[in-house]
Amino acid sequence: xxxxxxxxxxxxxxxxxxxxxxxxxxxxxxxxxxxxxxxxxxxxxxxxxxxxxxxxxxxxxxxxxxxxxxxxxxxxxxxxxxxxxxxxxxxxxxxxxxxxxxxxxxxxxxxxxxxxxxxxxxxxxxxxxxxxxxxxxxxxxxxxxxxxxxxxxxxxxxxxxxxxxxxxxxxxxxxxxxxxxxxxxxxxxxxxxxxxxxxxxxxxxxxxxxxxxxxxxxxxxxxxxxxxxxxxxxxxxxxxxxxxxxxxxxxxxxxxxxxxxxxxxxxxxxxxxxxxxxxxxxxxxxxxxxxxxxxxxxxxxxxxxxxx
Amino acid sequence: xxxxxxxxxxxxxxxxxxxxxxxxxxxxxxxxxxxxxxxxxxxxxxxxxxxxxxxxxxxxxxxxxxxxxxxxxxxxxxxxxxxxxxxxxxxxxxxxxxxxxxxxxxxxxxxxxxxxxxxxxxxxxxxxxxxxxxxxxxxxxxxxxxxxxxxxxxxxxxxxxxxxxxxxxxxxxxxxxxxxxxxxxxxxxxxxxxxxxxxxxxxxxxxxxxxxxxxxxxxxxxxxxxxxxxxxxxxxxxxxxxxxxxxxxxxxxxxxxxxxxxxxxxxxxxxxxxxxxxxxxxxxxxxxxxxxxxxxxxxxxxxxxxxxxxxxxxxxxxxxxxxxxxxxxxxxxxxxxxxxxxxxxxxxxxxxxxxxxxxxxxxxxxxxxxxxxxxxxxxxxxxxxxxxxxxxxxxxxxxxxxxxxxxxxxxxxxxxxxxxxxxxxxxxxxxxxxxxxxxxxxxxxxxxxxxxxxxxxxxxxxxxxxxxxxxxxxxxxxxxxxxxxxxxxxxxxxxxxxxxxxxxxxxxxxxxxxxxx
Ligand code: SF4
Ligand code: SF4
Numbered sequence: 001x002x003x004x005x006x007x008x009x010x011x012x013x014x015x016x017x018x019x020x021x022x023x024x025x026x027x028x029x030x031x032x033x034x035x036x037x038x039x040x041x042x043x044x045x046x047x048x049x050x051x052x053x054x055x056x057x058x059x060x061x062x063x064x065x066x067x068x069x070x071x072x073x074x075x076x077x078x079x080x081x082x083x084x085x086x087x088x089x090x091x092x093x094x095x096x097x098x099x100x101x102x103x104x105x106x107x108x109x110x111x112x113x114x115x116x117x118x119x120x121x122x123x124x125x126x127x128x129x130x131x132x133x134x135x136x137x138x139x140x141x142x143x144x145x146x147x148x149x150x151x152x153x154x155x156x157x158x159x160x161x162x163x164x165x166x167x168x169x170x171x172x173x174x175x176x177x178x179x180x181x182x183x184x185x186x187x188x189x190x191x192x193x194x195x196x197x198x199x200x201x202x203x204x205x206x207x208x209x210x211x212x213x214x215x216x217x218x219x220x221x222x223x224x225x226x227x228x229x230x231x232x233x234x235x236x237x238x239x240x241x242x243x244x245x246x247x248x249x250x251x252x253x254x255x256x257x258x259x260x261x262x263x264x265x266x267x268x269x270x271x272x273x274x275x276x277x278x279x280x281x282x283x284x285x286x287x288x289x290x291x292x293x294x295x296x297x298x299x300x301x302x303x304x305x306x307x308x
Numbered sequence: 309x310x311x312x313x314x315x316x317x318x319x320x321x322x323x324x325x326x327x328x329x330x331x332x333x334x335x336x337x338x339x340x341x342x343x344x345x346x347x348x349x350x351x352x353x354x355x356x357x358x359x360x361x362x363x364x365x366x367x368x369x370x371x372x373x374x375x376x377x378x379x380x381x382x383x384x385x386x387x388x389x390x391x392x393x394x395x396x397x398x399x400x401x402x403x404x405x406x407x408x409x410x411x412x413x414x415x416x417x418x419x420x421x422x423x424x425x426x427x428x429x430x431x432x433x434x435x436x437x438x439x440x441x442x443x444x445x446x447x448x449x450x451x452x453x454x455x456x457x458x459x460x461x462x463x464x465x466x467x468x469x470x471x472x473x474x475x476x477x478x479x480x481x482x483x484x485x486x487x488x489x490x491x492x493x494x495x496x497x498x499x500x501x502x503x504x505x506x507x508x509x510x511x512x513x514x515x516x517x518x519x520x521x522x523x524x525x526x527x528x529x530x531x532x533x534x535x536x537x538x539x540x541x542x543x544x545x546x547x548x549x550x551x552x553x554x555x556x557x558x559x560x561x562x563x564x565x566x567x568x569x570x571x572x573x574x575x576x577x578x579x580x581x582x583x584x585x586x587x588x589x590x591x592x593x594x595x596x597x598x599x600x601x602x603x604x605x606x607x608x609x610x611x612x613x614x615x616x617x618x619x620x621x622x623x624x625x626x627x628x629x630x631x632x633x634x635x636x637x638x639x640x641x642x643x644x645x646x647x648x649x650x651x652x653x654x655x656x657x658x659x660x661x662x663x664x665x666x667x668x669x670x671x672x673x674x675x676x677x678x679x680x681x682x683x684x685x686x687x688x689x690x691x692x693x694x695x696x697x698x699x700x701x702x703x704x705x706x707x708x709x710x711x712x713x714x715x716x717x718x719x720x721x722x723x724x725x726x727x728x729x730x731x732x733x734x735x736x737x738x739x740x741x742x743x744x745x746x747x748x749x750x751x752x753x754x755x756x757x758x759x760x761x762x763x764x765x766x767x768x769x770x771x772x773x774x775x776x777x778x779x780x781x782x783x784x785x786x787x788x789x790x791x792x793x794x795x796x797x798x799x800x801x802x803x804x805x806x807x808x809x810x811x812x813x814x815x816x817x818x819x820x821x822x823x824x825x
Contacts, residue, residue, distance in 0.1 A: 044458070051348050053821045054323045055371020055507040058415070062493040062506075069440075069486050073447045078462045082320050086423050086466035088810055089316040095465075098457055113348075120610075120635040121648070123345040124325060125317050155368040159349030161629060187371055187507050242518045243730035267505030271497045271528075277504030279511045279518040282364055290365050292765075293358040295513065297734065302358075302763060 029065040029195060035202040042074075043201060044106035046099065046136060047081040050129050051122050051156045051164055052112025055187035056147040057083050063190035064269045071194065075201055079106065093125050096136065105141035107197065108133075113149045113156025114170045117163025133167070134174055142179040142206065143167060146193055151182035151214075152287050168213060181206055182213040185260060186284035189267065192218050214259070223255035223281050226263040240298040248275060250298035254283030254291070310334055314806050318345070319813060321420045323372050324820025326779065328813060332800055337809070340788065340795035342779045344649035347610070350825045352627050354769045359385055359737050359760045362769060363513055366756065369771070369825035371507045372415070375408040375499070376749030377771070377822075378512035380756040383745025385514035388738045388758060395577050396731035397516025399721045402574060403529065404503045404512065405747075406718045410540060411495035412750040413707045416817050417548065418488045421704070422481050424811045425551050427471035428463045430478035440486050441479060469807035477550040484543045491539045494532050501529045516732040523727045530722060537715045540708075548708050552690060552701050559696040562812035564794040566698050568665035569654050569777065571597060571755065573748035574717050577724045583713050584666045584748060585673040590657055594672035598655075599744065602755070602772065605651040605783040608644075610635060617784035618653065621757040622742070625768045648824040651780040651789060652772050660790045661752030661777045662816060663706035664697045678716075682709060700815040707750070737764035749774050751817050775823035778816045791816055 047057070061068055072078040080087065080095050087095055099106060110133065115121045119128035137143055145167040148154030156164040165173075168180050183192045196215060199207045207215040224230065229247035232238070237246040247253070258281055266273030274281050282294040296303050310333065317327035325345035330337045350369055354362060363381040367374035379401060386392060393401070431444045451459040472478050496506040502519045503509025511518040519525075552559075572586035587596045603618040612628040630638065630645070638644035659665070670679050671694060686705065687693055696702055737760070744757045752774030761767040780789035788796070791813055800806050 049324065051346055053368055053371035053374075055368065055374065058371050058507055061415075061419075061489055062496055064490075064493065067486075068489050069444075072462065073444070077458060079458050081462050082318065083323065084419065085320050085462040086428070086464060087462070088320045088467060089318065090804075091465050091467075092318060092320060095458065095461075102457055104457075118629060118632065120632045121347040121349075121629060122325065123327075126327075155350065155365060156348060158365070159353035162347065162349055164348070186368060241734055242515075242732040243520050266500075268497045268500035269493065271500040272504055274504040274510045277502070277511050277519045279504055279513075282510065284508070290357070290361060292356070292361070294361050294364055296358070296360070297736075300737075 029198070032195070032198040032202050033066065042077050043141070044079045044099070044104065045076045045109060045197070046079050046106055047109040047111070048132065048136065049082045050110060050112030050114050050133070050150065051162070052147070052149055053155070054083060054111070056111045057081070059187040060190045060193065062268060063194050065191060066194060076197060096132070100135060100139050107200070108136050108140040108143045109146050109193070110143060110150050110167045111146045113153070113164030113166060115162040115164045116170065116173070118161065121162045133170060134176065137171055137176050137178060140178055142181070142200065143171065144193060144196060145180065145182045147188040148184045148186040148284060148289055151184045152289070154186055154289055158290065179206055180213050181209065181215065184214065184219070184285040186289065189265070191265060218261045219259040221259065223258050223260055223262055223275070227255055227275060228263065229275070238298070242278060248280040251280045252293065252295045252303070253280035254286060255281040258283040258286040260285040312803050314800065314803050314809070316806060316809060319810065321423070322814060322818045322820065323370065323822070324818070326813070326818055326820050328795070328809060330795060330809065332803060335799055335801070337795050337798045337800065340792040341646055342781065342789060342791050343647045344779060344820050344824045346820060347629055347648040347824050349627065349629070351769050351771055352625065354766045355625065357766050359758060359764050359766055360514060362756070362758060362766060364510070366771060367508050370819055370822040372819055373408070373412055373749040373751065373822070374508045375405045375503070375512070376747050376754050377756070378509060379405060379747045380745040380754050381758070382512050382514045383747065384743045384756045384758040387743030387745065388741035388760060389514060389735045391515065391733055391735050392579060393516035394731065394733055395724070396521065396726055396729050397733065398575065398579055399577055399725050400502050400517040400519060400521065400731045401512060402721055403718060403725070404499050404509055404517070406574070406714045407495045407498035407533070408506065409714055409750045410536070410711055411492045413711045414488045414492050414540070414544060416707065416750070417544065417704060418485045420817065421814050422485060422551070423463065423466065424807060424814060425472055425555055426481040427478045428466070428482060430475055431482050433475060434479055436479070438483060441483055444482065444486070467805040467807040467810065468802065469805055472551070472554050474550070474554055477547070477554060480550070481547045484547055487543070488539065491536050494536045498529050498532050501525050513732065515735050518732050520730055521725055521727055526722065526725060526727060533718060533722070540711050540715060544711070545708060548704060549690070552705060555701060558700040558811065559692055559702060560699060561798065561808070562700040562794040562815055563698050564660050564790050565658055567591070567657050567659045568668055568698065569659040569661050569753055570665040570669045571746040571748055571753045573666065574714065577721060583676055583679070583717055584670045585675040587669040587673055588654060588659065589669055589672060590655060594669060596673070599746070599755070601655045603653050603656070604772065605653060607651070607784040608646055608781040609650045610638065610645050610648050621744070621770045621772065622759055622768050647781040649776055649779050649781060651783045652777050653783060658780070658787055658790055658793065659777060660698060661774045662703060663710050663752070664703050665752060666748055667706040667709050668694060668697050679709070679713060682712065700811055703815040739764050751775060751819055751822070752777065771825055773822045773825065775819045779818055779820070779823055791818070
């Protein structure tokens with residue numbers, strides 16, 4: 001433990017220095033962990049599934065920077081999570097009743113879409129999801145949209161019949177104005193949400209956001225801008241078949257129009273990422289996901305080739 | 309007669325929105341209804357998309373076993389193309405899917421089910437020196453002391469029940485609940501090495517896998533594999549056997565019809581000799597798989613139904629959910645529609661799919677002597693027989709059996725992978741073609757059907773997913789679905805804490821997002 005304390009102290013110094021020079025947007029996980037709590041109590045977190053696949057929840061369990069168990073015991077109080085909570089059935093309803101009546105703040109993490117055209121296509125305890133989201137968001141301190149479904153529409157909004165919309169649009173429709181953070185990617189990266197929560201906990205504020213409420217730290221740049229094949233792209237060296245060397249643009253790469261940090265920070269503890277694995281980016285963190293065609297041969301006549 | 313209605317809604321620690329409603333007389337379940345409470349309409353929303361998009365979109369019907377949808381979609385399109393992947397492609401798919409399944413078994417046992425049996429408060433009595441457990445103990449103590457609302461969430465509150473009283477086993481399982489998390493993250497790293505990311509591995513396409521495996525990738529995969537497989541063989545195995553021994557009566561609970569269905573799974577590098585041979589067991593009789601025997605029924609599902617009650621895959625190109633008004637009407641009816649899940653049937657029968665079906669059909673086929681030997685050995689250790697397999701504990705056991713065979717497959721095929729060789733076969737997207745793809749997800753038999761139009765775009769798509777089989781509602785002849793049947797006859801000690809029902813339902817590892825997509 002002794003070693004940790006020294007390291008922690010060292011990190012705190014760095015953190016203080018950063019705050020002094022006003023470089024807070026650049027703080028890292030370690031800096032956040034080393035910083036003092038500015039929020040007196042552990043924030044309560046309620047995690048709700050809309051029309052989702054649980055991919056963001058399972059991705060959350062893969063975080064390495066902070067052990068999951070530390071996150072939910074030391075940093076936040078995970079009042080409810082559909083995949084992890086022991087509370088079942090009526091116990092779940094009691095928790096939500098108590099929570100919304102307690103007058104205490106909490107963070108609402110929301111995964112999936114909200115079917116507003118057909119609210120009965122997503123029910124919890126005999127009430128439509130719309131009822132729960134409205135009720136919980138109204139009393140929340142802040143809301144986090146987790147994943148592309150909850151933030152930009154994604155897979156959940158493919159079907160026009162059910163009319164799924166993302167969280168921010170829903171809150172706008174219902175005139176609920178709350179601080180909101182959008183964390184797209186399909187699934188969201190656990191680092192992105194953990195960083196956001198730690199920022200709130202340790203600094204008492206949300207990270208710096210862009211106009212779509214995405215943390216700038218992760219979504220300021222496109223995949224393309226930092227791609228390992230950027231020079232190939234510039235030189236016109238394109239892969240025409242899978243396995244060729246060079247930029248994947250002619251195989252359908254959506255890197256130029258997708259904002260995410262995949263090239264800097266890949267998936268699963270930066271083990272790999274789509275482009276490095278030889279597959280063009282399908283734009284899973286983007287507004288137009290899923291596209292009608294996502295991966296094709298360079299000479300596919302059906303594809304209208306975009307110039308960027 | 310003391311009659312009572314017990315409703316569990318939502319049933320947590322599964323994937324998605326599930327409601328269980330039962331009628332209990334004198335403590336025994338006499339009627340059970342399982343309602344899938346969500347619908348996204350992804351199958352038919354795919355119409356008009358490029359056929360290759362199916363792989364990316366359908367794996368997103370489920371964030372827990374996306375790999376299986378990727379494989380089923382890839383195979384369906386390959387059948388339509390008339391191709392199969394090359395050896396490297398076949399192997400890479402197994403390496404991606406195998407690692408993913410191992411992760412999934414741990415997730416299911418430790419995080420979705422263990423807390424139904426294990427007493428989490430046992431850590432309060434812990435006197436040893438393990439830091440994880442001492443940390444948990446201190447945390448629970450301070451939570452119980454200081455906080456008026458929600459102490460020790462998400463682990464408490466829970467149903468009051470007879471949890472495990474064996475302190476040693478409780479402590480071990482709690483410790484491994486925590487320690488399994490980084491192991492699971494490691495298994496998903498193995499997926500990520502060849503799959504690009506996890507969940508939702510991107511590289512599995514019709515034609516193979518777009519990753520060109522390098523020597524360093526193979527070495528990386530192997531290093532993590534050797535470290536992680538030990539957890540399955542030691543910690544997971546010991547905790548599982550411990551729970552199975554403590555709760556031996558659960559080899560008799562949640563039995564259901566005993567009819568099973570499974571698809572061939574995990575082929576060798578040439579695409580032959582699957583580890584799990586698939587097939588069906590109907591009324592005790594084994595027969596090899598016949599895909600043409602699959603039909604679906606929507607009598608009790610929230611869709612507009614026209615024409616015949618039972619339809620074959622791809623028989624309809626629209627799936628029209630009923631309106632909010634009709635929905636309310638159905639709920640008022642005595643025997644109205646009650647689920648977004650459809651009701652698939654095999655040879656007209658209700659069947660259970662999943663690890664038990666996978667293991668028992670293979671055993672009966674006699675085609676994998678290694679599996680039979682393992683099953684025989686476990687049976688004599690635990691004093692059980694094959695008849696005990698379709699049960700709560702049998703389902704947990706069969707996940708372990710599946711895991712050990714998967715580990716052997718990974719080890720063998722990792723050596724057969726050729727570094728530097730492209731694992732993808734180029735092929736045009738087929739026009740006006742049909743195909744289907746079969747695989748086994750962790751939760752059981754999964755099939756996709758695809759039909760393309762004259763540009764290679766999707767004309768029709770259909771998925772019949774493991775949980776759709778298991779959680780299916782009644783059909784036109786009124787027969788309960790597989791899980792509904794498993795609940796019948798169950799004794800519920802305390803109607804406010806129906807842990808027996810939760811244990812049964814969770815043993816099938818329901819995945820509702822998958823089921824209703
Ligand atoms: S592979 Fe994609 S992201 Fe990378 S340079 Fe080419 S177009 Fe840009
Ligand atoms: S590279 Fe593209 S498709 Fe892959 S995870 Fe990043 S944003 Fe999503």
